Amino acid sequence: MLLDSAFMLLSAGISWINGMDSGFTPLFLSFLLTAILGMFPTLFVRRREQINAKEGYCIVTGAWLLSCFVGTFPYLLYGGEFNFVNAWFESVSGFTTTGSTILTDVESLPNGLLFWRSATHWIGGIGVVMFALAILPSLGKTKMTLYSVELSTLAKDNYRFQTRKIVYILLFVYVGMTAMATVMLRIAGMDWFDAVNHAFSAISTGGFSTKNASIAYFDNLWIELVIVFFTFVSGLHFGLIYSTLTGSRNNLFRSEVTRYYFLCAATGVFLITLSLWLSGTYGSFATALRYGLFQGVTVLTTTGFATADTNLWTPLAMTVLFFFTLQCACAGSTAGGIKCDRILLSFKVLRNRIRQQQHPNAVLRIKLNGVTQEESTINFAMLYIAVYFLFIILGTLINTACGVDFITSLTASATCMGNVGPGFGEVGSMESFAAMPGVMKFSSTALMLFGRLEIFGLIQLFMIKWWV
Template identity: 55%
Template sequence: MRLGVVLRYVGIIMLVVALFMLLSAGVSLVSHTDSGYYPLLLSALLTALLGAFPLIFVDRTEQLSSKEGYCIVVGSWIVASVVGMFPYLMWGGEFSLVNAWFESVSGYTTTGASILKDVEALPRGLLFWRSCSTWLGGVGVVMFALLILPSLGTNKALLTNVELSSMAKHNYHYKASMIAQILLFIYLGLTFCSTLALKLAGMNWFDALTQAMSAVATSGFSTKNASIGYFDSVAVESILIVTMLLASIHFGVLFATLTGRRNNIFHSEVTRWYLSIVAVVTVVVAGSLYFGGVYDTVAGALRYAAFQVVSLISTAGFATADTTVWPATAIVLLISVSIVCGCAGSTTGGIKTDRFLLAIKTLRLRFSLQQHPNAVVRVRIDGNVLDDKIASTAVVFIVAYFLALLAGTVVGTMCGVDMETSFSSSVACMGNVGPGFGMVGSLGNYSDLPAVMKFSNTMLMLLGRLEIFGLVQLFFLKWWR
């Protein structure tokens, strides 16, 4: 493996990150040169210098190996998280080294968990940088670079295949270059439409853009301490529910729906399952809220239940209510959807509805084979027979996912944190959801957690965003063939 080539491409990603830091500095400048201007400007210059350095000394190559492509993708995520700390550290405030790392990783992985006790104390430039980091992370820092840098040439196909999981590729029937264009088209389109709709619903342009960027990235970074509850608007909540739902459906399916192709929302079995789960859980949670006396009206219970269910299953993590005081039935269901989450090929984290459905069908298949050992039965999704390797990989992923949750919970309890907080924070970080329960509730934050647990949670965020095997394989490069 050519380390210099890997560093060259990671350097290109850093230049993209520097561009968004510079854009955020521009927001600070427009906002009467607020206190975020110089930290953002200096961070942009430092990141640009670090990114340009390997470009000067390493020649461009037309062909990458699969190992190099893998290291570029994983290395870009880690390096982007490191340089993403610079603006926070230079600004100071609540951002210690651990806190800055936590906030940066949380942004890029679209987890949306925060260590900030007072989000509104941040200058507009830094608030915009938080939104930029999470918006970049939503579509993928590598994928974004593939879209805006034509100089990457034939290597686009390799990097696209590495960036997308096998489950995400299922509904894409296009060339690698076309996949990247579809991602950008849907991503920008959702961001634009959501921003415009939120502005029409009464937000100012800054809040509308930042909330839209966060919703489309299914992150949940808000500019307000009370999250979306600050706006107390049914119109705003309805717009965000639609945005979060669309952003959590496979982008290839959304594109097929817009272009009139067959593999659209109405024909996608996974999408039907996903929307059915949302509907059923919303009704049950609303019932528990109404009959539990949390809300006096059915309409009120449905309003808050719908928003929180969609927010957590889409891994956006926005909040309009303090869910830590909700009935046990509601809490269990919210934790459950935080584990399953949205569809592959979207900006969501978690196990994904695709794997959940595949696991159910594999279990049913196993029961059928027990009764009819000689039968030839295959797992099908959307009428297509799935390779046995895909099914077995999905099951292995789910087992590894729960082992990671167990490890995160154990670390939390060893740090002296209660079981509810330890488990729910592990679920929230591993699934890139954001809010959990206990100390890290929907209207709380992660600031009071021990430093060791904060670092452990960032590892869970990266594991979840890189779908476990992506990050783990980095430690076994020498055994690659």
């Protein structure tokens, strides 16, 4: 909450620079209230040297839920389109880096509030867990408990560092990439304000834009290429990015998952481009490639920026985008979804099962990045995929029960669960969730949180027997 309040104050400062616009008072009052709430436990809750696993779950999930709650303050105090359900949706979508919105006119918001929207992406992308690890005074079990809740097992396999060094890695990579993206977007043609906001969204793989038409507003190839590069890199394992930059042997070029990520992106973009070109959706192969590359990469990395209305694309192109919505990028990145790691592992499990039927007595091992995977890791990954689809089906049932058509219901459920942003139908790349029923908006935020905390990080709160 103290971190949130600091960004609220910074956002209020931007409103002040812009002539005390209509966002200043809501942001400054939100800063005061959030800072007081954040200081209260700091002053009155006794420090503990060690915490157990249950307390670790409470800290991580509590931090996410409280950040989303206090994130509604600026929206509620501002008013306009923001009733409580809409403010909650916008806040959760921001902190979980989903990027879906209920706004029909983004550009009507004052600059301070636009900056706050983008800041929730940046905080949510990596800031919450990073600062939680940095500010908690105790060492050892406390930090590792938080670490194990926030990062999946597959993501942790590549972090061969102490937890304290992980904080430095995240700071170095995350902040450094944000600064680089800001400068590159400014050079490409954005003004400084838009460059910072879109850099926050790109590096966090979020998707909030300062424009109603998203990146299509700029109609600038260089801006699109900069965003494609940084969103694609942000979909990689941050620890491996650091290892590569520092010349470590354990780097991106030796990662099997990274190779699959590149191959998947290249194949998907090629299929989309070919489909759009042959169907006549775009007049030339170069134009089809431009739009196919941008939409394919931003959906794969769960960023969700838009340069085209994908509702008008071919069924093949939409199918590839939907697959990207389900799979997404790599574990250890700020992206959501099932992750490339689990999908690749599932392919290996399938291959192993076929081989086992051919050779019943053979002892077969499954390796990922050259490391033999334990049976428990494999079983958990397969369980995660099954439960992930179960949540999408449940979300679709709720959405259709609200009277929403099937395509919109299914893709809205999938895009919220994967923290992607755009779906198809009434929640397409050039649409918003503004017209969706209130129940659907609330259930969608639940999917965003379950997806961001990798399901089991949040589901424990609802298991009453777990607390005994």
